[in-house]
Amino acid sequence: MAARRAGPGVCPPRALPPVPSADEIPLSRPKKRKPKGKTPLDGIVQAAVRRQSESSEPLTPEPPDAPPQRKRKKKKVPADSETSFTQQNVASLFQNGNGMDVPEAEETVIRKQRRRAKKPRPAEVSSNELEVEEEDIIEDEHRKSPDQQPVFAAPTGISQPVSKVFVEKNRRFHAADRAELIKTTENINVLLDVKASWTTRDVALSVHRSFRVLGLFTHGFLAGYAVWNIVVIYILAGNELSMVSNLLEQYKTIAYPAQSLFYFLLSISTVSAFDRIDLAKASIALRGFLTLDPAALASFLYFAALILSLSQQMTCDRINLYTPPSENGSIWTAGTEAEIVHSWVVVNLVVSVLVGTSWIFLSSRPELDHSEELMFHSEIEEFPHGDVIPRVQP
């Protein structure tokens, strides 16, 4: 205590260590100087550890008391000055560099540390070294937190007065509004979060639902197209099919395209209707038929319409290749035109009715989809995700 009170006037002759001879210079000296390049905290920690190791070495030829004290003094002064310097830096960083004021709580912490840093000095003089070293170690732990704070606090820059930031785009810096930039980055983060939680089940469900929407559109389109087709046929055929030859002449150019479009739309509609009822599970599909489920009825009607439409392929080709029976090479024989066309018109009428009825059934409950319920939810309900056993890596 007395040595400390005497102040710097007394200290200099004591602080200067005796110049050691070449033999006395310990081999670990260069190692001791290394920490200076590091943070002051590291230096303090290493010094404390080294002191412990030095004090625990009983085989040193030097007397146990005096030399360690000298070394400690020599190290302590720069260590303290360094810590105080960093604390000042911290304070200045908060005030100047970042435009942030140091909170009072932090200031008190820093003052406390200063006080604690000075405390060991009188203890150094005392013979009890162990207490001093323990305090040093505790101080190191406390000192870490304020040193780390500016590192994390600096880049946030929330209270930075400049509202514009410069963002590099296409190798050029463009001025951008800070608030907007934060909003966009938040949006990107939200998008990334959504994408991260996107599973194969979601992909499958979205595809399934997309196809259901497509099917819903196709049902309506097919019903409308079938009605248009039958109306055109009846108009061209005249009253009670009196103008069959006129119908064949006019219709032969569109017979095949119409048939092809019919098959295309009927295929999508039938698959969509099967999806609604989940035809693959026969028992459920049968139950749907027996309970007159709209989706089951529509599936049946679409399938019947498909068979009827396909069965007219030969007639369609015959109409497509129509030439009057009087011409050479005609595949039409006189007198059979009305008979062939009559059955074809009736089948087309039936197909139109079936397709229209199916559309009414399905559009009455557009949300009805047994396939989605059974395919994606039945097994999950039976074995919820909590039951999933994590895969064990060998």
Next chain:
Amino acid sequence: MLQPSNYSLVLFLQFLLLSYDLFVNSFSELLRTAPAVQLVLFIIQDIAIVFNVIIVFLMFFNTYVFQAGLVNLLFHKFKGTILLSAAYLALSISFHIWIMNLRWRDSSRFIWTEGLQTLFVFQRLAAVLYCYFYKRTAVHLGDPLFYQDSLWLRKEFAHFRG
């Protein structure tokens, strides 16, 4: 574990091949005047069916159920798709050979007989069923339950062993 991006890609490829199949089935008759074009379209269609079958089998191999040795479970679950695919491929090849054989010399000739009409109807009906079952299988294989260990799988395993 199957990644959503990979699964999306596979699903896209499967749907592309299915769409091509449907497109050729619907509109190939409109190209009857060019038999060579029609032949190429038919060959690609048959190859597309084979590709689709290969893809679905590769997806089977990728499942945890298959890797756990429960091949029968997968085949039992999707036997409709496998059988229909095989039947549809056979019907398609038969129909393509028959119709191209008849139309190769004279494309504007009336070629339809009762047998060809029947084969045509069956081939087109099988195409619709194949499309439905294949689409269902492709979507169903996106269920993560097939790619991880679960109580369902253990129960099935016990059922098969017992």
